[in-house]
Amino acid sequence: MVKVAIAGTGALAQHIAHASLSLGHEVLLLSRHEYPSLSPLTVIAVDYSLPSSLCYALTDVHTLISTIPYSAPQLALIDACLMARVLRFAPAEFERAPNLRPFVGGVDGRLDVLEKLRTEKHRLDSAVFVCGLFMERFGPGGKGDVLLDFAAGRAWIPVGEGEEGRACFISVKDVGMFVANALGLEEWPEQFRCCGERLRIAEAVEIAERVRGWFLFTPPICSDQQS
Numbered sequence: 001m002v003k004v005a006i007a008g009t010g011a012l013a014q015h016i017a018h019a020s021l022s023l024g025h026e027v028l029l030l031s032r033h034e035y036p037s038l039s040p041l042t043v044i045a046v047d048y049s050l051p052s053s054l055c056y057a058l059t060d061v062h063t064l065i066s067t068i069p070y071s072a073p074q075l076a077l078i079d080a081c082l083m084a085r086v087l088r089f090a091p092a093e094f095e096r097a098p099n100l101r102p103f104v105g106g107v108d109g110r111l112d113v114l115e116k117l118r119t120e121k122h123r124l125d126s127a128v129f130v131c132g133l134f135m136e137r138f139g140p141g142g143k144g145d146v147l148l149d150f151a152a153g154r155a156w157i158p159v160g161e162g163e164e165g166r167a168c169f170i171s172v173k174d175v176g177m178f179v180a181n182a183l184g185l186e187e188w189p190e191q192f193r194c195c196g197e198r199l200r201i202a203e204a205v206e207i208a209e210r211v212r213g214w215f216l217f218t219p220p221i222c223s224d225q226q227s
Contacts, residue, residue: 001026002062003027003060003061003063004027004065005027005063005064005065006028007065007068008029009035009038009043010067015177016067016176018041019177022180025180027042030057031045033045044057054079055083055084058084062088063089063183064088066091067092068092069110070092070109071109074091074092078116078117081124087124090126090128093110093114094129097128125188127190127192128192130191131168131170131196132170132194134170135170155208166198167198167201168195168196169196169198169204
């Protein structure tokens with residue numbers, strides 16, 4: 001069993017935390033704020049601009065899982081992991097494989113995070129969890145702004161993917177358990193791949209239209225317009 005720190009307190013972080021606890025791991029969440037409502041989960045308030053704050057929180061931590069998809073806090077976490085001698089790091093890349101994503105330069109700086117992890121691979125082992133799209137994005141209260149945007153009444157099918165273009169959909173809970181099980185492995189590959197429900201994008205749009213009871217406007221988009 002290992003001590004794992006999870007950066008973030010959202011749904012994904014909580015699912016990873018609960019699944020890890022169920023397997024006997026020691027778990028703590030890192031957040032800018034205290035969250036008594038998340039009890040019995042342990043939440044430690046940290047300042048991402050203060051290395052000493054992060055290093056103290058990472059004392060004796062074996063693995064850090066980031067669910068914060070922004071470069072600045074993740075780069076700060078990597079530096080803190082190196083100083084605190086954390087052994088493993090998983091960046092907030094819970095989506096399509098990085099090498100298969102359309103390049104959108106300068107959007108969130110996550111390429112800088114991946115590059116820094118590659119540079120520090122000899123001191124800080126790392127792996128990306130590839131899982132596709134979270135099903136919860138398209139349910140009640142979900143963000144729903146990727147492929148299907150119910151609020152705007154739109155759907156997007158990338159040009160060149162058409163009828164055969166496919167997307168992978170998976171539950172946040174399943175990803176949480178997948179990550180938790182990976183914590184016990186002696187070695188990590190460069191990528192972990194979670195297998196979810198694979199659907200043709202056009203089929204996903206048809207299901208959404210059937211459930212909602214009305215058609216979605218589907219203007220095709222070029223692959224370099226995707227985010």
